Amino acid sequence: MRKYFFLLLFITSAAHAQDINSDYKTFRESLLNDYQGFRKSILEDYANFLDGVWKEFQVFRGVKRDDTPKPVVVPKVEEVPVSPEPIVVPEPTVKPKEEPVTSQPEEPTKPITPITPIITPTLNFYFHGVEVNAAKLTTHKVSSIESTSISSVWRKYQKGESKDVINSLKLISTSFGLNDWFTFELIRNYADALLKSESSSDRIVLQHFLLTHIGYDVRIARTNKQLVLLIPFKQKMYERSYLNIDGAKYYVFQDNINPVSESSMGIYTYELPINAYKGEFVDLVFAKQSLKLNKGSDKTFTLSDGRLHITGTVNSGMMEMLRHYPQMDVPYYAESKVLPPFHRNIIEQLRTQITGMSQRQAANALLHFVQYAFDYATDGIQHGYEKPYFIEENFYYPKNDCEDRSVFYAFLVHNLLGLDVHLVQYPGHECTAVCFNDSSISGDAYIYDGKTYIICDPTYIGADIGMCMPNYMNIKPIVEQWY
Numbered sequence: 001m002r003k004y005f006f007l008l009l010f011i012t013s014a015a016h017a018q019d020i021n022s023d024y025k026t027f028r029e030s031l032l033n034d035y036q037g038f039r040k041s042i043l044e045d046y047a048n049f050l051d052g053v054w055k056e057f058q059v060f061r062g063v064k065r066d067d068t069p070k071p072v073v074v075p076k077v078e079e080v081p082v083s084p085e086p087i088v089v090p091e092p093t094v095k096p097k098e099e100p101v102t103s104q105p106e107e108p109t110k111p112i113t114p115i116t117p118i119i120t121p122t123l124n125f126y127f128h129g130v131e132v133n134a135a136k137l138t139t140h141k142v143s144s145i146e147s148t149s150i151s152s153v154w155r156k157y158q159k160g161e162s163k164d165v166i167n168s169l170k171l172i173s174t175s176f177g178l179n180d181w182f183t184f185e186l187i188r189n190y191a192d193a194l195l196k197s198e199s200s201s202d203r204i205v206l207q208h209f210l211l212t213h214i215g216y217d218v219r220i221a222r223t224n225k226q227l228v229l230l231i232p233f234k235q236k237m238y239e240r241s242y243l244n245i246d247g248a249k250y251y252v253f254q255d256n257i258n259p260v261s262e263s264s265m266g267i268y269t270y271e272l273p274i275n276a277y278k279g280e281f282v283d284l285v286f287a288k289q290s291l292k293l294n295k296g297s298d299k300t301f302t303l304s305d306g307r308l309h310i311t312g313t314v315n316s317g318m319m320e321m322l323r324h325y326p327q328m329d330v331p332y333y334a335e336s337k338v339l340p341p342f343h344r345n346i347i348e349q350l351r352t353q354i355t356g357m358s359q360r361q362a363a364n365a366l367l368h369f370v371q372y373a374f375d376y377a378t379d380g381i382q383h384g385y386e387k388p389y390f391i392e393e394n395f396y397y398p399k400n401d402c403e404d405r406s407v408f409y410a411f412l413v414h415n416l417l418g419l420d421v422h423l424v425q426y427p428g429h430e431c432t433a434v435c436f437n438d439s440s441i442s443g444d445a446y447i448y449d450g451k452t453y454i455i456c457d458p459t460y461i462g463a464d465i466g467m468c469m470p471n472y473m474n475i476k477p478i479v480e481q482w483y
Contacts, residue, residue, distance in 0.1 A: 005083055036292040042276045043212065046159065052149035054222070054268040057243040059252070065238050065327065065386050068428030070378045075469060077462035078450045086466060089446040089455065090476040092424070097328075102267030104110040127172075127186055128321050135168040136189060142201045145222045147270070148477060150205055156426055157209045165212050177292040180216075181326065184231070186199045187211050192256055200255035217279035219250060221269035224339060229253040232281045238327040243267055248281070283284070284328050286336040286390070291318055301395045305372035308365060310349045310394065319396040321385075330388055330430060331480050338392050348414050354416065358436045363456065363465050364415055370409045370458040375399040405458035413456075421433045422453055423477050425478040431457040434465065434478075444468035448479065 006008040140156045142149045169190060173183045191206040204220060204227040210227075211218040219230035230243070230250035242249040252267070254260065272278055295317030302311045322338070337343055350369075352383040354362040363382075377399035379387045382481040389397070389404040391411055402424075410432050420435040433446065433453035443466010455468040 004116075017134060028071070036342075042272065042278055046212070047151040048155055049152045049272055050147055050220075052147075052270050053269050054147055054267055056268050057221075057245065059241050059265055059267055059303055061241055062240040062242070063236065063238050066425070066427065070380075070428045072378060072381070074376050074402075074423060075203045075471075076461050077460065077467065087444050089444055089468060089470065089471050090474065091423075091446060092446055092477045092479045094448075094479045107365075116438050117301065119291060121193055123190070125190055127176075127189050128293060128295070129317065130293060131347070132137070132170060132172055135165045137165045137194065137206075139195055139198070139202065139206065141198060142205055145201055145227050149218065150227075153205050157206070162213065166210060169210070170214065170215060174289075175292070175342075177289040179286050179288065180280075180289075181284050182291075182321070182467070184216070184282055187214065187264060188256060196257065198261070203255055203257065204229060210364040212279060215279050216282060217270050219245070219272075221252075221265055221267045223260075223262055223265045225262055226254065228255075228267070230267075233326075233328075234281045234283045234331050235285070235328040240326070241265075252346050263267065272321045284326060285332050290340050291321075291338050293321065296320070297395055302353050302397070303369075305369045308350060308353050308369040308373075309344055312345055312349075314339075314342070314392055314395050317398070318395055322393060325390075327388065329480065330403045330407065330425070332389050333390050333403075334410055334423060337391050338390050342392055343411075343415075349413065351416055355440070359436060360465070363413060363419075363434065363436070363441075366412045366416065367409060367456055367458060367463070368466055370405050370412070371461050371463070374405065376401060376459065377451075381442045402459040405431050409456065409458040420451075420453075423480040424449070424455070425470045425480050426475055429459070429472060431455060431459065431469075431472075433477075442466060444473065446477065 014354070077162060078385070082350055102325075121136040122133050124131055124133050126388050137157075138160055140153045142153050150441055169187060172178075173186055175363065176182075178186060187210050188207050191203050191210065194205060195203045208218055208220040208229060217232055218383045221228050221230050229252075230245070231253055232245075233248050236249070237251055240251045242251045244250075245294050279379050292313050297315050297316050298313040299312050299319075303309065318338070350366070354365055357365060374394065375398060379385065382397065382399055389400060389407070394400050394404055394408055410423055412436055413419050413421050413432070419437070422433040424431050434456050435451050435453050443464075447454050454466045456465045457463050459467075459468065460467060460469050472480055
């Protein structure tokens with residue numbers, strides 16, 4: 001049975017309709033003010049920049065994640081001899097975040113609930129299996145991939161009535177609780193549906209136009225054979241080619257429907273004024289709102305180590321949306337809140353079960369819960385590719401691995417015990433280190449910024465806090481993130 005998300009609302013009460021129209025008018029005026037302000041910054045002259053000289057940029061191959069093999073079978077304490085005395089782990093290396101600083105638009109002083117307008121004509125298209133409806137744009141064709149053709153079509157879109165289309169897409173994004181990445185996908189799906197029988201160049205030009213007008217710093221570029229999009233992200237993205245523009249990485253995205261394979265790909269694009277506000281970098285973290293695109297069935301889970309237990313449900317459709325999410329550094333999975341109510345539910349269930357425990361007892365209880373409640377498998381075995389989990393995904397897939405367990409344990413310790421936690425990276429392995437307030441707690445540890453961080457490994461089965469896997473005792477760790 002197909003699901004629909006309609007932009008048309010039917011109002012039965014005249015008084016209610018008046019309120020709705022008033023609210024929508026306020027919302028639309030807010031969007032138009034933002035739109036006009038952004039246009040004045042650079043978009044009004046954008047076609048002129050497209051007409052300018054296009055410069056060739058070097059393309060860099062996508063960065064690969066640590067490919068050190070992970071253990072296929074995790075060690076257990078009873079099978080591995082452990083030093084009776086705590087060891088001093090080598091001083092860690094701190095891995096800084098890669099977050100380009102861009103100017104941010106001001107947040108509205110009073111949030112406005114988006115009200116759906118009545119828009120005709122409309123376009124139905126699919127987004128992750130759900131049929132949605134947005135305003136339909138009059139489209140234009142490019143005659144070639146040369147800059148003059150692109151700028152000519154850009155000017156036609158500028159003169160057309162694109163504001164209602166942009167507003168309707170924003171409303172869908174807000175209603176579904178989409179973050180930047182899924183909003184980016186939504187815009188591309190819209191253009192693909194509208195121009196599915198046209199050329200890849202037509203789709204790329206329209207995607208570029210819509211994305212820039214929604215507020216993202218997106219560039220269009222050409223290779224020897226095709227047009228592509230260049231997208232900057234706040235986080236490092238793995239396994240995707242990129243080029244450097246003004247000190248930032250812009251990742252290459254081809255047409256979804258008809259990508260062209262090129263053995264050697266030089267990329268040409270235009271230059272924009274360095275000091276001008278060009279829009280926002282795409283943020284891969286889930287931080288602003290809860291994802292609301294419920295589809296498919298809910299999966300019920302019950303997890304226990306024999307002492308602590310949690311139960312709940314996750315929506316299979318939303319978890320499938322995340323299956324091929326772009327890969328980033330592990331800390332950003334820890335930062336993300338795909339479903340904030342789900343996070344709160346897990347915390348509240350466990351909070352009642354550790355009440356009355358000492359700090360040591362609670363940290364150990366949570367550590368053993370993560371060790372024993374989940375089955376273990378490497379991403380290669382379970383998925384066929386590297387796939388770090390958002391916290392919610394641990395409850396959807398049958399098994400997880402070391403970085404998934406570490407992110408979840410760090411989340412529990414920080415939210416339940418209020419302690420500082422490091423995510424600690426070793427070659428082919430991830431664990432955590434906790435800064436305890438109780439000075440009587442000791443174990444394998446390192447000093448960072450004058451504080452002692454004690455190793456806590458959710459993948460070392462049976463290990464208590466303060467027990468480092470023997471294979472990593474003398475290896476210099478990398479601190480990736482702390483709360």
